[in-house]
Amino acid sequence: MKTTLSKIATSQSTDMVVAKLLAPLRMNQFGRSIAHTNAPKALLSPAQQMKGIQTVQTRYSAAQPVTRKSYKAKQNSQRNMHQMVLPQAEFEHTFFPGTGISFSLPKTRHTEIPYVDCEVAEMSEMREIVQYMCKHFLRREPLLNALKVTAEEAESFVEFHVKDALQDGASFVARDDEGEICGVRLNAVGPAPEMGKDVELSPKLRTLKKFLEHTDSFVPQSLQGARMRHIAICVNRNMARSGLATMMMKRSVEYSKRHRLRHMVAMCSGNMATGLALKMGFRLVKEIPYTKYIDPTQSIGYEEDQNWVIPHKPFLSLAETHVSAKVMVRNV
Structure with a gap:
């Protein structure tokens, strides 16, 4: 991950680096990031952008083996996050x-x-x-x-x-x-x-x-x-x-x-x-x-x-x- 970041940083500007890091992320109303392939950078505040970068770095900083227990925990986390982003206006x-x-x-x-x-x-x-x-x-x-x-x-x-x-x-x-x-x-x-x-x-x-x-x-x-x-x-x-x-x-x-x-x-x-x-x-x-x-x-x-x-x-x-x-x- 560090090698990839260094290559991007040397070849492109800082704004492009942030845009590429935040491309697969979208912030819900709770400030949490959820998977989304078309999340424009303009929709995110600077604080959300920084939170997105921290989330990416945390997620990929250490490669952990996928076990049955961690897979179930990930599924439950995604399910809970899906429930949290339901419309609250009702x-x-x-x-x-x-x-x-x-x-x-x-x-x-x-x-x-x-x-x-x-x-x-x-x-x-x-x-x-x-x-x-x-x-x-x-x-x-x-x-x-x-x-x-x-x-x-x-x-x-x-x-x-x-x-x-x-x-x-x-x-x-x-x-x-x-x-x-x-x-x-x-x-x-x-x-x-x-x-x-x-x-x-x-x-x-x-x-x-x-x-x-x-x-x-x-x-x-x-x-x-x-x-x-x-x-x-x-x-x-x-x-x-x-x-x-x-x-x-x-x-x-x-x-x-x-x-x-x-x-x-x-x-x-x-x-x-x-x-x-x-x-x-x-x-x-x-x-x-x-x-x-x-x-x-x-x-x-x-x-x-x-x-x-x-x-x-x-x-x-x-x-x-x-x-x-x-x-x-x-x-x-």
Whole structure:
């Protein structure tokens, strides 16, 4: 390598030497060099150029034999480097001080909130709200997504909760300038009612029902009285991050103050809901990791040799993205 450098240096100028050394290199956003055959010198800063030269000298200063172990290490290094240079504009890391909660939220363009009419949801709108929630909410709610619940099997389940939310006049519906629903905030007052046997539930929804009962058991007894339960919130995709969800949450807070409710309780199954709750002043009461929750109604199978039941973890697929379900409380 030294002989090659000396030949190049004697025959050509310093700039040409640097250009030839940096030709197979490209710097990513982390300042690391990765293989690239057409990397123009003009794209690199002087510091990056020097780092590239140091990288070349380090890489080729000592010829080492290629063993199976070093080959695998090189492959892993290239794989990790390939992952690091993926576009970072798709996600933003969010950390809430004092809570210990940290996660990545999808970056979406902040759009100005269009004209919407946000009013108290009436019982006469129940059918329309149920259809809206089945169409827009089911696809984006993490628990329902993990269970792969279809709109057909979820309709009676959604109708039960919508009817419960509309009885107290604590829910809100937003409509655009054409009168179409573009957002729904479902709230209820007091403890959750028992779901009757007339509500037909599939095995998937029975699993969801058990999980909701499990999370509700962590609400302190002191909050079981005059409290607002946040059931669900959903806005159109084209209005995400526009302020519509925050506006409906503020209307919920105003309702709680007006009716002298002391607490607001929410179960947040995903990052977006958690971020909105923390933004509105909710605090974390209990965290239920998806890796640890076991469905008490089902099991994957039974091993006769070991004489034990294989537990069923229905929300394990959410562990990497959303980590856990969170019981949140806000004092009014």
